[in-house]
Amino acid sequence: xxxxxxxxxxxxxxxxxxxxxxxxxxxxxxxxxxxxxxxxxxxxxxxxxxxxxxxxxxxxxxxxxxxxxxxxxxxxxxxxxxxxxxxxxxxxxxxx
Numbered sequence: 001x002x003x004x005x006x007x008x009x010x011x012x013x014x015x016x017x018x019x020x021x022x023x024x025x026x027x028x029x030x031x032x033x034x035x036x037x038x039x040x041x042x043x044x045x046x047x048x049x050x051x052x053x054x055x056x057x058x059x060x061x062x063x064x065x066x067x068x069x070x071x072x073x074x075x076x077x078x079x080x081x082x083x084x085x086x087x088x089x090x091x092x093x094x095x096x
Contacts, residue, residue, distance in 0.1 A: 029035065
């Protein structure tokens with residue numbers, strides 16, 4: 001464990017017991033959606049609900065954004081390829 005073992009308060013049990021227990025608690029809280037339940041208990045209305053109609057709109061918007069990015073990226077790469085091929089063709093000639 002290295003330098004952590006030199007500090008007896010932290011080094012003796014944290015890596016053997018505390019960290020794995022905390023990790024298991026976080027995994028269980030995620031599995032049983034405890035985070036949303038806690039937010040609802042405190043009155044938060046903005047909790048992710050996979051069955052809402054708003055989800056479909058957000059998915060469609062996300063697909064549109066991804067397709068637009070891919071199209072723009074493709075257009076940029078095509079223009080770079082055209083510029084490279086033009087420079088290779090005219091590489092031997094000078095424009096004086």
